Amino acid sequence: MAGANKKYVNRVAQATIAVALLVLGLKYLAYAITGSVALFSDALESVVNVVASLVALWAINVSYRPADSDHPFGHHKAEYFSAVVEGVLITLAALLILREAWDAYLSPRVMDMPLEGMAINAVATAINAAWATFLLRKGRERRSPALVADGRHIMTDVVTSVGVLAGLGVATATGWHILDPLMAALVALNILREGVRVITDSLSGLMDQAMDAEEMDQVRDIISQNAGGALEVHDLKTRLAARAMFIEFHMVVSESMTVGEAHIICDRIEEALIKAFEGAQVLIHVEPETEAKQTGVPVV
Structure with missing residues (x-):
């Protein structure tokens, strides 16, 4: 199952690189024929998409390596490092766009072939919109932080692109060329916000974040329904590492219960x-x- 999942996620990551290159080519063409700094900012973010997709592919391959003597719990967290790198790249791109927008604000530029450029960018x-939707869905299904981070970044790119197109449409219709650098600045601020969010989410994963409340309730229910023969369960703890999750707890049994009988209960809970x-x-x-000192999850 893990091998099949790795192949699937790997193929998705490779396809993401191809899509990112295609979109980059289109957006750079849109910038090249218009000279628009807002379209330049959009193209620059696509450069980040390409680099981030390459890093994500590397991280996914590392994360699927089997556990070894140096990493007995596996390499799952490699994907979080990929997401952190992507967040840093997003932030860097935002700063570069802000600098370009400032230069264009001081010296407003008249766009060439604006309608053609906007059509290509559209x-x-x-x-991007179609691919981001696919990445977010599959990344969550496969518990892949790298794919989810990529999907979020691309979706942010989609939102900012729509804003750029709207702003350039107004600028073309009214002749207010100052809107071009202003739109670029707004794009940069939105990208900066997304970069900080990607970094924050990834660091939470590196800090052994627990399952969310809904999943924790599900874990408690499963333990309760399958712990027949035990007296109680307590000290329940969970942590996430990309697609892997770790669940541990104490199970209280009668003093008269044999090791074999307790083992059967443990196997039943674990399988569930x-x-x-x-x-x-x-x-x-x-x-x-x-030895039990506290009350925990009741047994049905």
Whole structure:
């Protein structure tokens, strides 16, 4: 299953690079025939998309390496590093765009062939929108932070592209060429916001973030329904590492229960959790009732 998932995610990452190159070519063409600094900012963000997609492909390949003596829990977190790198690149692109926008504000430029440039950019934006939607859906399904980060970044690119096209449309219709650098500046600020968000989300993953509240409730229900024979469960902890998740807890049993009987209960709980959460790694600490010091998840 893991091998098939790796191949699928790998193919998606490779396709993302191809899409990013196509969109970059279209957006650069739009900038080249118009000289618009706003379209330049859009094209520059696409350069970031290409680089980020390459980094994501590398991170995905690393994340699927099997556990070894140096990394006994696997390499899943490599994808978070990819997302951090992407966030840094997004932020850098925003700063470069702001500098270009300032220069254009001081010396406003008249666009050449604005309608043709906007039409080309609109085609690139439509391609990006379709691909970003696909990446976000598949990234969440496969629990791939790299694909989700890529999808979020591309979707931000789509939003800013729509804003650029709207602003350039107004500038072309009214002759207010100052709107060109102003739109570029707005694009840069939006990109900067997204870059900070990508970095923050990725750092949360590196800090062993727990499952969300809904998933935690599901874990508790599964444990409760499959722990028949045990007395209680407590000290439930979870952490996420990209597509992998780790679940650990203490299970209290009667003093008279044998090790074999306790093991059967543990196996039953573990199988139910892995069935519900693909890739979950479950650690259960069994303790006798005389050692239990706190009340936890009740057993049905």
